[in-house]
Structure formats: structure tokens, C-alpha cells
Amino acid sequence: MTNIIIRKNKNGEYLGFKLEGHAGSGEYGKDIVCAAISMLTINTVNSLEKFTDDNFTCDANPERGYIEVDSKDGFSKKGELLLKSFELGITGVYKQYGNEFLNIKFEEV
Template sequence: MIKTAFYLKDQKITRFKMTGHADFATEGLDIVCAGVSALAINTVNSLERFTPQVPQVQSDNVNGGYLEVTGVGMDEKSQLLLAAFQNGIIDIAERYDQYIEVKMFEI
């Protein structure tokens, strides 16, 4: 299962973390993993290209799947990209709830 956590302060996303694997299908055919990965990679790339603050990214695909993004901007562009990412992840989780879990934490 992919476990996704969004950390919010004053209704703004300050960071997010994803761990695990979907295990929906075999590697290369796992549409849940592919969808989540595409959203996450696009979000990180977009934050790096289109916002003034470059986020810090830690990842480890080998040992259980891990992505943590911190140091995101609180500016409007950064938050819009993060909200779009959160929306996409929630949409996938609603359809494939046995393969992905989404939690929100107020900090």
C-alpha cells in the first residue's frame, strides 16, 4: 500500500511524504503506482521550474518506495501546484482505496 501524508499549517501544505508500493499489479503494469508516480514527479518538477523556492527532495525507490518533499514555498504558485497534486492523489485513493491511503496532519 502507498501511504501518503500531507502536512498542513494554516491550511497550507508545508510538506508531503509517500511510502510503500501499491501492489495493484506486477511491476510495469501497476496503474496505481504509475498514476501516483506521475503526479508526484510532475509536482516536484513543476515546483522546481515554476516557483521561486526549490524544495528539498529525499527518495528511495529500492527500499520500500519513499518520497519526502520539504521546504516548499508558501507562495500562491507553490500552493496551487501542491493542491492540484493533493487533489489528484485523493481522486486515485477514492477509486483504489485498498492500494493507497491519504492522511492530513495539521502541524
């Protein structure tokens, strides 16, 4: 199961997210849930790097299925939009495949 935590401040502004675990919806290399989650996540990180000047850290360990994005200062309007898009995509995967393979929590920091 992939556990996802999306962190926001009290004003609802994004501060980052953390994913850990593999979805386990299929055998290695054919797990479409894990592939969808990975694609959304990697695209979001790459887009934050390419299209914003936001200051954030990204830590990853592919073997554990772990990635964490964190910004102490928050994100710009562009960054907020990218993270809103990430949330939309991830919740779409959750709605399609249910809580058997994916768990999403929202955390106020």
C-alpha cells in the first residue's frame, strides 16, 4: 500500500507531501496503480523544479517507494497550482482504485 500525506498550513497553502510504500496492485513492472502514483509524483517534482523558483527539498528512496517534498517557506502561485494538480490526480487514482492500494491523509502543519 502507498501511504500519502499532503501537508498544508492553517490557511490551506501547501507545504509539501510524502509518499511511502508500493501500491501492490499487480506484479512488479505491471502495477498500474504504482505507475500512476509514480508518474504524478515525479512529474510534479520535475514541474516544480522547471517552472518555479520555489525553494524546496526533495528526498527519495525508490526501493522503499519513498519520496518527500518539503518547503519551509511555502510555494508560489505556480507551485500551489502544480500541487493542487498533484492532489487532483492522486485523489482521482484513489477514487478509481479505492483504499485497497492507496491511503491519503491531509495534515495541517
